[in-house]
Amino acid sequence: MAFGEFDLIDNYFTHRWPQRDDVVLGVGDDGAVLALPQGAELVVATDTMVSGVHFDEQTPARAIAHKVAAVNLSDLAAMGAEPAWLSLALTLPEADQDWLNGFSHGLKEICDYYGCQLIGGDTTKGPLTVTVTAHGFVPAGTALRRDGAKPGDWLFVSGCIGDAGLALAVQQQRTTISDAHYRRVLERLYFPSPRVALGQNLREIASSAIDISDGLVADLKHILKASNVGARVDVDELPLSLAMTESVAADAAIDYALSSGDDYELCFTVPESRRGVFDTVLAHHPAKPICIGRITNEANTLTLLRNDEPWFSQREREGYDHFS
């Protein structure tokens, strides 16, 4: 725990940050001390972003900070947890003032927005790598898991998918789209919105949930494997943005929606018996999840249909496996 050792960096992470009542002792000691709510379980998620792997040299520091926090908060959302605290491990090649300004600004913004507090961390010298550990709470026994989907459950995604993948394709010069559309999809790549409120609303409603970080197919398969079930997805139902449908052909759009990650929408299942409660909760919620299919009893089998005919993706790769 090294915040406090280097005054230079200390300044960026200890002053004028949101303060939560449950933080007894925050940044500046060997560890943070945190008061715990009664009747709750703690949910902990950790994600790392590495320069040259998860973002490139052009990515603004503010976006890096936003995204590494958002990715962690998205994990909490997928568990149905209410975010509380973040720890930051920041490895930097040098203490660049502009970069640190942008980074701390981005981190403070997302902490403010979701009401969470930075409680400590470590700053070290080395190749640019950012790890965040996020802490949140669920009422005991209500965490959303990957292993609860049952045959007959309805399958949902929380919003448009594929946009971040399209932005990455443009950035890597694999395709070209209009500037206006690029701005929209780049915003989704750089500043994803974790579905924190929706996740909490799905507690005691959804039978399983995961966030889409590696692509719908890859992440849905985690639910299928953990729950020992299959799924049928109607690819015509996949929610696509205007930026997507106006930029690429229909088949390519479906491909992006199925295979590209980084959108951080939720994928979840709702039993028939909870559909009424689900619709009632959603009526008061800004997010409008889309039903894209149904869970089947064919273990580990994902069937893609278009106009009720089997559909095969042109891109056979399923998500982004760092070591494949």
Add this chain to the structure above:
Amino acid sequence: MAFGEFDLIDNYFTHRWPQRDDVVLGVGDDGAVLALPQGAELVVATDTMVSGVHFDEQTPARAIAHKVAAVNLSDLAAMGAEPAWLSLALTLPEADQDWLNGFSHGLKEICDYYGCQLIGGDTTKGPLTVTVTAHGFVPAGTALRRDGAKPGDWLFVSGCIGDAGLALAVQQQRTTISDAHYRRVLERLYFPSPRVALGQNLREIASSAIDISDGLVADLKHILKASNVGARVDVDELPLSLAMTESVAADAAIDYALSSGDDYELCFTVPESRRGVFDTVLAHHPAKPICIGRITNEANTLTLLRNDEPWFSQREREGYDHFS
């Protein structure tokens, strides 16, 4: 949260690990779900180790795993906390089987020894960097802090210091010592023992505590600054190992003890009014902390004495500042 995505790495961190009753859901979902004890506060610490900065190419993977966990558990010890859970963020250039075997073995050993469980993390591709976030508990209101030292309090260190610094000096060919002594001090550099049991015993006894990661002078100054006090240290009293005293001259030994880090002993203060309780507790404890001086009312002033005369270190640097 990416354990579970890559079967290759998954195997190393999900099987045959110690299981705690309070882990409702461990490795393999978007986040871990953890049951919380009543009446406790949570203590969270985070530390990163970077290849080429905190360890070199020759450092065995088992030692890297041990040390990054030990450094975090040492932070918990300095807060008086009982360790419970670890999260691991592991960035690797490649999925080398031998390395992963050694690393997971080292991590499992220290988790077993201290009764803590790996609850999740992330594996990413990139330059070798390891971040651990450790979670532990203290009875509410009893965490040891840096800011409670008062003039007149006795100043202690928990054991011999300087050995890890001596090992590093040999490794970097700045000095030579006998093979037998080198093996002993290298063990302290590679496999430090966090003072977990002692830290818990110091709750409601010590008025302040810190672990010595950057060197006694550098770390003691954090207590002095946070507590707005000074200290007088009798350098003749510094606990030195036989490996140290038989390898280097007295002045150099004192220098290592004052200025080199990585020993992970505790430095703490005990009020006169708690000395009786402290001695009683220690009578039943294997560790035998040494009194090295006393807290004074001269804010931020550290006075070093040898034979009651002012003593000045030849090495003016105070700890290891990554960005200075």
